[in-house]
Amino acid sequence: MERFGKSQPVKRVEDMRLLSGHGRYVDDIAPEGALHAFVFRAPVAHAQILSLDVEEARAAEGVHAVITAQDLAEAGLDTEMTYTSAPNRDGSKAPRPKRPILAEDRVRFVGEALAMVVAESLEQAKDAAELILFDYDELPVHVEPLPGGPAVHEECPDNRAFDYGLGDEEATAKALENAAKVVRLEVSDNRIIVNSLEPRGCFAEIQDGRLHLAFGGQGVWGMKDELARVLKRDKDSIRVTNPDVGGGFGMKAFAYPEYFVAAFAADKLQRPVRWMSDRTEAMLTDNAGRDLVSMAELGFDKNNRITAYRLHSFSNLGAYNSMFAQMIQSHLFARVFTGVYDIPTAYMRCEGIYTNTTQVDAYRGAGRPEAIYLLERMMDRASRDLGVDPLELRRINFIKPEQFPYETKAQETYDVGDFGRVLDRAEQEADLAGYAARRAASEAAGKLRGQGLCYYIESILGAPNEDVKVEFTDEGGAIIYVGTQSNGQGHETVFMQFLSDQTGIPTEHIQVVQGDSDRIAQGGGTGGSRSVTVQANVTLKAVDNMITGFGAFLAEQAGADAADVSFDDERFRVSGSNVSPTMLEVAQLAREAGRTDLLVWEASETLPGRSFPNGAHICEVEIDPETGETCVEKYTVVDDFGNLINPMLAEGQVHGGVAQGLGQALSERVVHDDEGQLLTATFMDYAMPRADNLPMIRFATEAVPSTTNPMGMKGCGEAGTVGAMAAVANAVQDALWARGIKQADMPFTPMRVWQMLKDAERQGDG
Numbered sequence: 109m110e111r112f113g114k115s116q117p118v119k120r121v122e123d124m125r126l127l128s129g130h131g132r133y134v135d136d137i138a139p140e141g142a143l144h145a146f147v148f149r150a151p152v153a154h155a156q157i158l159s160l161d162v163e164e165a166r167a168a169e170g171v172h173a174v175i176t177a178q179d180l181a182e183a184g185l186d187t188e189m190t191y192t193s194a195p196n197r198d199g200s201k202a203p204r205p206k207r208p209i210l211a212e213d214r215v216r217f218v219g220e221a222l223a224m225v226v227a228e229s230l231e232q233a234k235d236a237a238e239l240i241l242f243d244y245d246e247l248p249v250h251v252e253p254l255p256g257g258p259a260v261h262e263e264c265p266d267n268r269a270f271d272y273g274l275g276d277e278e279a280t281a282k283a284l285e286n287a288a289k290v291v292r293l294e295v296s297d298n299r300i301i302v303n304s305l306e307p308r309g310c311f312a313e314i315q316d317g318r319l320h321l322a323f324g325g326q327g328v329w330g331m332k333d334e335l336a337r338v339l340k341r342d343k344d345s346i347r348v349t350n351p352d353v354g355g356g357f358g359m360k361a362f363a364y365p366e367y368f369v370a371a372f373a374a375d376k377l378q379r380p381v382r383w384m385s386d387r388t389e390a391m392l393t394d395n396a397g398r399d400l401v402s403m404a405e406l407g408f409d410k411n412n413r414i415t416a417y418r419l420h421s422f423s424n425l426g427a428y429n430s431m432f433a434q435m436i437q438s439h440l441f442a443r444v445f446t447g448v449y450d451i452p453t454a455y456m457r458c459e460g461i462y463t464n465t466t467q468v469d470a471y472r473g474a475g476r477p478e479a480i481y482l483l484e485r486m487m488d489r490a491s492r493d494l495g496v497d498p499l500e501l502r503r504i505n506f507i508k509p510e511q512f513p514y515e516t517k518a519q520e521t522y523d524v525g526d527f528g529r530v531l532d533r534a535e536q537e538a539d540l541a542g543y544a545a546r547r548a549a550s551e552a553a554g555k556l557r558g559q560g561l562c563y564y565i566e567s568i569l570g571a572p573n574e575d576v577k578v579e580f581t582d583e584g585g586a587i588i589y590v591g592t593q594s595n596g597q598g599h600e601t602v603f604m605q606f607l608s609d610q611t612g613i614p615t616e617h618i619q620v621v622q623g624d625s626d627r628i629a630q631g632g633g634t635g636g637s638r639s640v641t642v643q644a645n646v647t648l649k650a651v652d653n654m655i656t657g658f659g660a661f662l663a664e665q666a667g668a669d670a671a672d673v674s675f676d677d678e679r680f681r682v683s684g685s686n687v688s689p690t691m692l693e694v695a696q697l698a699r700e701a702g703r704t705d706l707l708v709w710e711a712s713e714t715l716p717g718r719s720f721p722n723g724a725h726i727c728e729v730e731i732d733p734e735t736g737e738t739c740v741e742k743y744t745v746v747d748d749f750g751n752l753i754n755p756m757l758a759e760g761q762v763h764g765g766v767a768q769g770l771g772q773a774l775s776e777r778v779v780h781d782d783e784g785q786l787l788t789a790t791f792m793d794y795a796m797p798r799a800d801n802l803p804m805i806r807f808a809t810e811a812v813p814s815t816t817n818p819m820g821m822k823g824c825g826e827a828g829t830v831g832a833m834a835a836v837a838n839a840v841q842d843a844l845w846a847r848g849i850k851q852a853d854m855p856f857t858p859m860r861v862w863q864m865l866k867d868a869e870r871q872g873d874g
Contacts, residue, residue: 117754117755117756117757118601118605118615118754118756119601119756120598120600120601120757121600121601121604121615122594122598122600122601126352131352131354132351132352133306133309133324133351133352133353133354134309134310134311134322134323134324134351134384135306135309135382135384136351137311137322137351138311138322138380138382139311139313139380139382141379141380142311142313142379142380142381142382143172143226143227143228143373143377143379143380143381143382144226144227144228144229144230144232144233144381144382144383145224145225145226145233145366145369145370145373145381145382145383146224146225146227146230146233146234146236146237146383147221147222147223147224147225147366147369147383147389148221148222148223148224148225148237148240148242149218149219149220149221149222149389149392149393150211150215150217150218150219150220150221150222151218151242152215152218152244152246152783152784153215153216153217153218153249153251153464153465153780153783153784153785154214154215154216154217154246154247154248154249154250154258154260154464154784155214155215155244155245155246155247156213156214156244156245156247157211157212157213157214157215157222157242157243157244158243158244158245159241159242159243160176160222160223160240160241160242160243161240161241161242161243162174162176162223162240164239164240164241165223165225165236165237165239165240166236168227168232168235168236168239169232169235170227170228170229170232170233170236171225171226171227171232171233171236172226172227172228172377172379173224173225173226173373173376173377174223174224174225174226174236174240175210175223175224175226175369175372175373175376176210176222176223177208177209177210177211177212177222180209180210180369180372183372183376184340185209185338185339185340185368185372186337186338186340187208187209187210187212187338188206188207188208188209189207189208189209189363189365189428189431190334190337190431191207191428191429191430191431191432191433191434192431192432192434192435193270193429193434194270194272194434194435194438194439194458194460195270195272196270196271196272197271197272197273197274197457198271202264202268202269202270202271203261203263203264204263204429205261205262205263205264205428205429205462207428207429209221209338209365209368209369210222210223210224210365210369214247215244216260216261216427216428216464217426217427217428217464217465217466217467217784218392218466218784218785218786219389219392219393219466219786220427221365221366221369221393222240222242223237223240224366224369224370224373224383225237225240226373226377226381249464249782249783249784250267250462250463250464251463251464251465251780251781251782251784252463253399253400253401253422253423253424253461253463254422254461255267255268255422255459255461260427260462260463260464261462264462267461267462267463268459268460268461268462269425269429269434269460269461269462270434270438270458270459270460271457271458271459271460272438272439272442272457272458272459272460273455273456273457273458274442274445274455274456274517274518275453275454275455275456275517276453276454276455277455277457279453279455280416280417280418280453280454280455281418281455283407283415283416283452283453284405284407284415284416284418286407286415287407287408287409287415287416288407288408288409288410289407289408289493289494290405290406290407290408291405291406291408291486291489291490291493291494292403292404292405293403293404293485293486293489293851294401294402294403294404294851295401295402295404295481295482295485295486295853296400296401296402296853296854297398297399297400297401297402297478297481297482297833297854298398298399298772298776298777298778298853298854298855299396299397299398299399299424299468299777299778300396300397300398300471300771300772300776300777300778301390301391301394301396301397301776301778301788301794302355302357302358302359302394302395302396302397302471303387303390303391303794303796304354304355304356304357304359304360304595305354305355305596306324306353306354306355307384307385307386307387307389307390307394308323308324308360308364308366308384308385308390308394309323309324309382309383309384309385310322310323310324310366310367310370310382310383311323311370311380311381311382311383312367312370312371312373312374312375312380312381313374313380313381314374314375314378315347317345318345318346318347319335319339319341319345319346319347319371319374319375320346320347320348320349321335321346321347321348321349321367321370321371322348322349322350322351323348323350323367324350324351324353324354324356324360325350325353325356325360325361325593326350326353326356326358326360326361326593326595326634327350327361327591327592327593327623327631327632327634328348328349328350328593328623328624328625328631329348329591329625329630329631329632330361330363331348331363331367332346332347332348332625334363334368335348335367335368335371338368339368339371339372339375346625347624347625347626348624348625349623349624349625350593350622350623350624351623352594353593353594353595353596353623354595354596355595355596356595356596356634357471357472357595357768358395358397358469358470358471358472358474359394359395359397359469359470359471360595361431361432361470361634362395362430362431362432362469363431364393366383366385370382370383387790387791388789388790391786391788391789391790391794392466392786392789393466394466395430395433395466395467395468395469395470395471396426396465396466396467396468396469396471396778397468397469397470397471397472398468398471398477398478398772399423399424399468399778400421400422400423400424400437400458400478401421401422402419402420402421402422402482403419403420403421404417404418404419404420404482404483404486405417405418405419406486406487406490408490408494411504412494412496412501412504412505413504413505414449414450414451414452414505415452415453416451416452416453416454417445417446417451417453417454417455417483417486418454418455418456419445419455419456419457419482420456420457420458420459421437421441421456421457421458421459421482422458422459422461423436423437423438423458423459423460423461423468424461424463424465424468425460425461425462425463425467425468426462426463426465426466426467426468427462427463427464427465427466427467428462428467429467430467430468430469431469432469432470432474433460433467433468433469434460435475436468436469436470436474436475436478437458437460437475437478438458438460438475439475440474440475440476440567440569441456441458441475441476441478441479442456442475442479442518443475443476443479443518443520443567443569444476444479444480444516444518444520444565444566444567444720445479445482445483445517445518446483446516446517446518447479447480447483447484447563447564447565448502448506448507448525448527448563448564448565448722449483449502449505449506449507450505450506450507450508450511450514451505451517453517454517463784464784465780465784465786466786472765472768472825472826472829473566473765473826473829473830474569474826476564476566476567476826476830477769477826477829477830477833480562480564480565480566480830480831480833480834481833481834481837484561484562484563484564484834484835484838485834485837485838485841487501487502488560488561488834488838488841488842492845498561498838499531499535499540499561502527502531502561502563503528503531506527506528506531507522507525507527508528509525509526509528512524512525520567520718520720521717522565522720523717523719523720523814523815523816524812524813524814524815525565525720525722525748525812526748526810526812527563527722529810529812530563530722530723530724530746530747530748530810530812531563531724531746533724533746533808533810534723534724534725534726534744534745534746535726537726537744537746537806537808538726538742538744538806540559540726543559543728546728546741546742547559550730554732554733554734555730555731555732555733556730556731556733556843556844556846556847557728557729557730557731557741557843558728558729558731558838558839558840558841558842558843558844558845559726559727559728559838559839559842560726560727560728560729560834560835560836560837560838560839560840560841560842561724561725561726561727561835561838562724562725562727562831562832562833562834562835562838563722563723563724563725563831564722564723564724564725564827564830564831564834565720565721565722566720566721566722566823566826566827566830567718567720568641568718568719568720568721568822568823569718570632570642572642572714572715572717572718573632573642573646573712573713573714573715574591574592574631574632574642574643574645574646574712574713575591575628575629575630575631575646575710575711575712576588576589576590576591576628576643576646576647576649576650576710576711577589577628577650577708577709577710577711578607578647578650578651578654578708578709578710579707579708579709580692580695580698580699580706580707580708582699584617584692584696585613585617585618585619585692586607586611586613586617586618586619586692586695587618587619587620587621588603588604588607588618588619588620588621588647589621589622589627589628590603590620590621590622590628590631590643591622591628591630591631591632591643591646592622592631592632592634592642592643593622593623593631593634594622594634595634597634597757597761597825598754598757598760599620599622599634599640599643600620600622601754601757602640602753602754602757603620603643603644603647604618604619604620605753605754606640606644606647606753607647607651609677609753610647610648610651610677611651611654611677611691612677612678612679612690612691613690613691613692617692630712640753640821640823640824641715641719641817641819641821641822641823642715644753644817644819644821645713645715645817645818645819646711646712646713647711648713648818648819649711649712649713650709650710650711653709653711654691654709655675657706657709658675658680658691658694658695658698658706659673659674659675659680660673661694661697661698661701661703661706662680662682662687662689662694662697663682665697665701666682666685666687668682668683668684668685672684675691678690680694695707715816715817716816716817717815717816718816719750719814719816719817719821719822719823720814720822721747721748721749721750721822721823721824721827722747722748723745723746723747723748723749723810723827723831724744724745724746724831725743725744725745725766725831725832725834725835726743726744726745726835727740727742727743727744727832727835727836727838727839728740728741728742728743728839729741729836729839729840729843730843731840731843731844731861733847733862733865735858735862736857736858736859736860736861736862736863736864736865737858737861738774738840738856738858738861739801740770740774740801740802740803740836740839741803742803742806743766743803743804743805743806743835744805744806744807745762745766745805745806745807745808745828745831746807746808746809746810747762747807747808747809747810747824747827748809748810748811748812748822749809749811749821749822749823749824749827750811750812750813750814750819750820750821750822751811751813751819751820751821752809752811752821752824753819753821755809758809758824759807761824761825761827761828762805762807762824762827762828763805763807763828764828765825765826765827765828765829765830765831765832766802766805766828766829766831766832767797767802767828768797768828768829768832769828769829769830769831769832769833769835769836770797770801770802770832770836771796771797771801772833772854772855773832773833773836773837773840773854773855773856774797774801774836774854774855774856774857775795775796775797775801775855775857776794776795776796776797776855777794777795777854777855777857778794779793795855795857833854836854836856837852837853837854837856840852840856840861844861844864844865844868847865847868847869848868848871848872849864849865849868852864
């Protein structure tokens with residue numbers, strides 16, 4: 109019998125602890141007496157290192173160590189950061205320039221780590237860092253994400269890291285030549301800084317000869333592997349933990365230099381070492397998101413059906429390759445680059461470019477928001493150029509329900525979908541019939557009103573396999589050990605609720621354990637909206653094993669056949685008797701009988717395929733032409749997430765994702781000057797969205813259950829961001845179109861919008 113979560117909106121059990129100040133974040137739980145670390149960083153974007161004199165700093169009061177690249181090398185460490193590489197479209201392998209843990213011969217971006225000072229107090233570490241003498245020769249700086257310019261790495265004289273292609277280039281070119289109409293657009297996707305509520309941090313300590321690293325991350329096993337490689341330690345001598353984590357969004361999924369150096373220092377000094385980033389330090393060094401520009405073309409036949417799609421993007425990687433950076437705008441972008449449309453011919457090309465700026469890597473959605481943003485901006489422009497209603501143009505080109513399973517040009521197999529039904533529901537929920545009246549009211553008030561639609565699809569990423577362990581305790585409860593890692597999504601509530609749904613164990617008797625490499629041997633961590641789908645899938649397998657094992661034991665105890673024992677999600681039943689114990693009661697019977705083998709259940713399972721959440725975002729904005737201020741007045745989301753465990757948490761995930769999409773669309777923008785200095789390094793200069801920038805979000809679901817997992821689920825963690833950017837941008841474009849503005853790019857800050865209006869007004873007068 110298949111069993112599903114009961115889809116109840118259960119309140120988050122972790123919220124009281126977190127909101128009342130009882131969270132256990134890494135900076136809260138550092139060992140008493142831990143030494144404090146401070147990182148000395150590059151003040152310039154590109155320079156040859158002539159000397160780094162740390163002797164006076166080493167002699168300063170309270171200082172225990174000043175660690176440089178030379179110290180790491182002399183200790184025999186592997187000093188290179190690892191990363192994945194995208195394939196070149198011609199089959200060649202791109203050069204792999206080294207990314208050192210601490211800068212060696214050159215510095216290549218402002219904020220690059222040169223040395224770590226470890227002292228009794230943070231103030232002493234900072235004071236000692238001021239005594240470091242850094243002598244360097246400045247080199248020419250490259251900040252534009254285009255080939256050419258001063259070389260960031262000698263191995264790549266044109267600054268091209270990779271040149272990726274996917275699809276049929278020749279056939280796409282021919283189809284565009286023969287198209288009845290071709291729509292062309294250049295679209296930029298502005299760089300953002302993640303700015304998680306809790307910045308990055310860690311502490312390291314030696315416990316009984318073993319290294320323990322605690323850090324704010326999105327999983328522990330990748331970090332454990334990297335520590336073993338860099339420090340050349342046996343994996344069994346390393347424990348990695350993630351305590352409570354205050355936001356990750358992809359940015360905290362990676363190893364960063366500070367973690368390795370803190371671990372090395374703790375081992376060298378045999379004292380715990382703690383490091384915590386401050387906000388400007390985070391803005392300078394956290395992996396950034398997005399940052400690409402794309403040229404795209406859509407071909408249509410005389411019936412407004414898409415015949416071909418071609419795009420060429422330039423992706424800014426920053427100074428070095430971060431862990432997954434090359435794959436974000438190549439492989440992951442490609443997963444959904446044709447969206448929800450039945451496009452017969454397509455080709456995409458992406459060139460990754462090195463610049464003297466901070467690294468760029470995964471940010472909520474990781475490639476899929478970028479792909480959908482470009483495609484849905486194209487569909488909006490096409491609806492205007494073709495004179496077709498934007499909803500109707502999408503309906504004409506949707507993959508139809510009878511076409512599933514559908515293989516895309518990226519060889520992704522969409523298992524199910526009913527995009528027309530979801531869009532119909534969104535049209536109703538957004539009250540599109542009343543839009544004309546709302547627009548007239550805005551015009552009467554001297555405001556410009558616009559409406560924008562985005563129909564998105566995203567591909568769930570990350571490892572399809574996951575592990576779980578369920579342990580029945582002496583106290584009469586159960587512990588579930590999970591391989592994913594909460595960064596604020598509500599995992600404790602979801603996994604507790606799901607196990608309770610499947611076993612009948614009351615939630616108050618279930619404890620969720622995560623983020624400890626000693627307590628669960630393997631896990632995939634959190635990223636790519638994978639967590640609930642993969643973790644629930646493997647939990648189902650564990651529960652099936654528990655039911656079989658407990659059933660056989662109960663049959664033996666009752667003198668019955670195993671076939672006579674059943675389980676109804678709450679109690680076992682033995683045919684022909686009134687025996688009906690709960691799972692906890694059977695576990696207690698097993699304990700009393702000495703059957704400890706029945707008290708711990710472990711399972712591993714792999715999903716047969718990915719799921720593809722999709723949905724429609726409809727946004728209405730109002731612009732004050734006198735000030736350029738853009739306000740999101742109405743926002744509607746209808747998602748197909750398949751079956752849900754907890755609709756309230758799914759809605760919360762969508763709200764958070766939409767907020768991040770709106771932030772990028774309306775205010776967030778990273779700016780470097782020509783010398784590579786970051787001009788947006790504080791919240792005085794970098795405009796995060798605030799409560800008054802966000803509307804009430806109308807949310808509904810229209811489920812088409814996935815066939816790729818037994819629960820029929822589709823991940824929801826990143827979907828809000830995937831849909832939000834284009835919905836807002838298309839709404840702003842709609843509002844400005846009548847004023848003669850045909851190209852409007854994010855972010856739509858008041859100054860930028862006001863300037864667009866003034867420029868259009870001058871051109872009109874001319």
